[in-house]
Amino acid sequence: MGYRVGDGRTAVERRSERELVVTRIFDAPVRLVFDAWSQAELFKLWWAPKSNPVPLLSCEMDVRTGGGYRLTFGHDAANSMAFFGKYLEVTPQQRIVWTNDEGGEGAVTTVTFEEVDGRTRLTMQELYPSKEALDESFVGMEHAAPEQFAQLDELLATLGASV
Amino acid sequence: MVQYSTARLDASFAALSDATRRGVLEQLGRSEASISELADKFHMTLTGMKKHVGVLEQAGLVTTEKVGRVRTCRLGRLGLEDEAAWIEGRRQIWTARFEALDEVVEALKRKEEDDGLSRG
Numbered sequence: 001m002g003y004r005v006g007d008g009r010t011a012v013e014r015r016s017e018r019e020l021v022v023t024r025i026f027d028a029p030v031r032l033v034f035d036a037w038s039q040a041e042l043f044k045l046w047w048a049p050k051s052n053p054v055p056l057l058s059c060e061m062d063v064r065t066g067g068g069y070r071l072t073f074g075h076d077a078a079n080s081m082a083f084f085g086k087y088l089e090v091t092p093q094q095r096i097v098w099t100n101d102e103g104g105e106g107a108v109t110t111v112t113f114e115e116v117d118g119r120t121r122l123t124m125q126e127l128y129p130s131k132e133a134l135d136e137s138f139v140g141m142e143h144a145a146p147e148q149f150a151q152l153d154e155l156l157a158t159l160g161a162s163v
Numbered sequence: 164m165v166q167y168s169t170a171r172l173d174a175s176f177a178a179l180s181d182a183t184r185r186g187v188l189e190q191l192g193r194s195e196a197s198i199s200e201l202a203d204k205f206h207m208t209l210t211g212m213k214k215h216v217g218v219l220e221q222a223g224l225v226t227t228e229k230v231g232r233v234r235t236c237r238l239g240r241l242g243l244e245d246e247a248a249w250i251e252g253r254r255q256i257w258t259a260r261f262e263a264l265d266e267v268v269e270a271l272k273r274k275e276e277d278d279g280l281s282r283g
Contacts, residue, residue: 005250010261012254022257028268032275036267046263124257135249 017131026120030113033120034093037111038063048073054081065090069098105133178222183207184215188224188238195237198227 005012011023026033036042040061048056054073057080061069067087074080085099085106093113100106107126114121128134178184183205190196190204202212216236219225224239 005254010254010258012250012257014250020253022253024257024261026261026265026268028272032268032271033264035271036264042267042271046260046267049259049263 014134015125018128018134020126020128020134020137022124024122025116026122028120029118030093030115030120033122034113037096037113038090038092047071063087063090063096105129107133107137174218174222175224178218178224181215181218184219187212187215187219187236191225191236191238195235197233197235199233201236 009024013021013023015021036046038061040059043061044056044059047059048054055075057072057074057077059069059071061067063069065087067090068084069087070082070084072080072082081102083100083102085101087096087098088108089095089097095110095112097108097110099108105128107128110125110127112123114123126134126137128137179188186205187201190201196204198212198216199209201207201216202209205212207215216225216227216234219239220227222239225236226239227234227236229235
C-alpha cells in the first residue's frame with residue numbers, strides 16, 4: 001500500500017490498508033486554526049464548503065475529552081443524515097481525536113496541529129477497523145467521485161472483464 | 164510508494180477521450196499486439212498509431228516493449244488506476260474543505276489585527 005496524491009498544498013496518502021492521512025499547511029498560527037476546528041460557529045463555515053451538494057443543517061460540538069458532537073446534513077429535517085461521535089482526546093492547540101459512530105465500522109480521526117514559523121502544519125489521520133471499511137468509506141457528503149471517474153471505472157471494468 | 168499527481172490523472176482522461184485509443188485499449192484487453200498490427204486493425208498509418216500508443220503509454224494505460232524491430236503493446240497497470248481514482252475523490256473533498264478553512268483563518272487573522280489596532 002502507500003498511494004499518494006498531492007497538488008502542492010493538500011497531500012492525501014493511503015498510508016496503510018486501514019489508514020488515510022491528509023496533510024496541509026495553513027498560513028496562520030495554530031491558535032487560530034485550532035479555533036476553526038473546535039468552535040462550532042467557525043467549524044460549520046468550512047466543513048461543508050459551498051461546492052457541497054448537501055448543506056449542513058446543524059452542528060453541535062462539545063469539544064473536550066469525553067464530549068460529543070452531532071452534525072446533520074440535508075435539505076430539510078425530514079431528509080437529513082446525522083454524523084456523530086465522541087471526543088476521545090482534546091488537547092488544546094495540539095490534538096483532537098474523535099470517533100465516527102454513525103456507521104458500523106467508523107474510523108477514529110486524529111487531527112494534530114504543529115506550528116512552524118508562525119504557520120500551522122495540520123495532519124489528519126483516519127484509522128479504520130478494516131481495509132474494507134476504508135475502501136468503502138463515505139467521502140464526506142459528496143458522491144464518492146466525479147462523473148469522469150465513474151466513466152473510467154466502467155471502462156476499466158469492461159477492459160478487465162475482457163482480459 | 165506510487166506517486167500520483169493530478170497531472171497524471173489528467174493524462175489518463177485525455178488519453179481516454181479519443182475513440183481510437185479506447186478501441187486500442189479494448190483490443191489490448193483481448194491480447195497484446197504490435198504497433199503495425201494495431202495500425203492495420205484501425206486502418207491507420209504506422210505514424211498515426213505510434214502517436215496514439217504514445218499518449219496511452221504516457222498515461223500509464225499501456226506499456227510497450229521493443230524486441231528487434233517489433234514494438235509490442237500491452238495493457239498498463241489498470242488496478243492502480245482504480246486506486247488513483249479512489250484517492251483522487253478524497254483529495255477533491257479535502258482540497259475544497261481546506262480552501263474554505265483558509266478563508267475562515269484569514270478572516271480570524273484580519274479580525275485579530277484589527278482588534279490589535281483598535282486596542283493600540
